[in-house]
Amino acid sequence: MNDCIFELSNVSYAYQKQLALDGLSLQIRQGNRVALLGANGSGKSTLLRLLDALYFPTQGELKAFGEILSEELLADDETNFAFRRRVGLVFQNPDVQIFNPTVFDEVAFGPLQLGWPKDRILRCVDEILARFAISHLKDRAPHRLSGGEKKRVALASVLILDPEVLLLDEPTASLDPESQSEVIRFLVESRNTGRTIVTATHDLDIVEDIADFVFVLDNGKVVAAGTPAEILTDQDLLRRTHLAHAHWHVHAGGEAHKHLHAHRHGHDHHAAPYAKYRPIRRD
Ligand SMILES: Nc1ncnc2c1ncn2[C@@H]1O[C@H](COP(=O)(O)OP(=O)(O)OP(=O)(O)O)[C@@H](O)[C@H]1O
Numbered sequence: 001m002n003d004c005i006f007e008l009s010n011v012s013y014a015y016q017k018q019l020a021l022d023g024l025s026l027q028i029r030q031g032n033r034v035a036l037l038g039a040n041g042s043g044k045s046t047l048l049r050l051l052d053a054l055y056f057p058t059q060g061e062l063k064a065f066g067e068i069l070s071e072e073l074l075a076d077d078e079t080n081f082a083f084r085r086r087v088g089l090v091f092q093n094p095d096v097q098i099f100n101p102t103v104f105d106e107v108a109f110g111p112l113q114l115g116w117p118k119d120r121i122l123r124c125v126d127e128i129l130a131r132f133a134i135s136h137l138k139d140r141a142p143h144r145l146s147g148g149e150k151k152r153v154a155l156a157s158v159l160i161l162d163p164e165v166l167l168l169d170e171p172t173a174s175l176d177p178e179s180q181s182e183v184i185r186f187l188v189e190s191r192n193t194g195r196t197i198v199t200a201t202h203d204l205d206i207v208e209d210i211a212d213f214v215f216v217l218d219n220g221k222v223v224a225a226g227t228p229a230e231i232l233t234d235q236d237l238l239r240r241t242h243l244a245h246a247h248w249h250v251h252a253g254g255e256a257h258k259h260l261h262a263h264r265h266g267h268d269h270h271a272a273p274y275a276k277y278r279p280i281r282r283d
Pocket residue numbers: 015018019020038039040041042043044045046047092
């Protein structure tokens with residue numbers, strides 16, 4: 001049986017003249033948690049938008065659930081609705097996503113569209129708002145919140161639907177440590193649940209926990225693929241793809257120096273689950 005959720009063959013995508021994806025071929029299997037790594041501009045967000053059928057390949061072929069995704073296919077309301085029900089994208093920039101007058105309306109929007117009974121909507125909205133510590137923002141206008149608050153609203157509005165395929169674009173960026181833990185905990189707990197999750201991130205610290213497989217993008221191409229352990233130990237690859245970075249340290253004597261390393265420390269594999277997602281000291 002073919003258990004591929006997504007199959008890309010030689011997919012390219014160009015924004016007018018700007019080539020963003022350049023002949024990508026990859027497969028994402030059902031139940032896999034995949035991380036997309038890559039420097040700014042490498043094509044992660046563009047790829048997620050193609051997987052969410054917001055854009056379509058300008059060249060090559062993208063299959064989702066065994067069918068070729070095309071504008072014509074998604075033009076059919078029923079097909080479009082069925083696809084949107086199965087796949088949820090949390091945008092990198094929440095401003096693109098939020099549009100309702102209040103946080104409550106924003107989070108309840110999807111369930112309302114799906115015709116959930118009112119009591120279920122009220123209960124689930126309450127639960128998810130509490131989970132992301134945004135209950136107190138329920139009646140606020142989402143576009144007038146802080147960046148991290150908006151991001152939490154955007155995450156809540158997608159996670160409430162529990163889609164079978166989740167596409168997360170930098171889900172922990174701009175979140176405070178406690179909210180980051182909540183997102184990471186969800187991703188850790190999604191292991192072996194059958195849910196397929198594709199997460200674009202720059203945070204190498206979290207990759208081992210949130211992903212079973214990694215694709216590294218560079219200039220719109222997949223330049224490496226492997227397990228988190230394989231990718232994260234390849235210092236040369238991380239340096240070439242601008243994923244390792246220099247840390248500046250100031251020592252007691254006031255002397256500063258820098259060294260290059262991949263950003264993954266604070267790892268204690270014997271610690272209690274999630275312990276490392278408490279705020280950790282970054283040296
Ligand atoms: N709306 C747009 N119009 C033209 N070019 C775009 C547009 N959006 C992105 N690009 C270009 O496409 C390429 C890929 O961008 P993309 O946003 O997919 O990168 P990314 O890996 O998500 O980067 P980041 O880490 O900064 O989020 C870049 O060269 C970018 O400049």
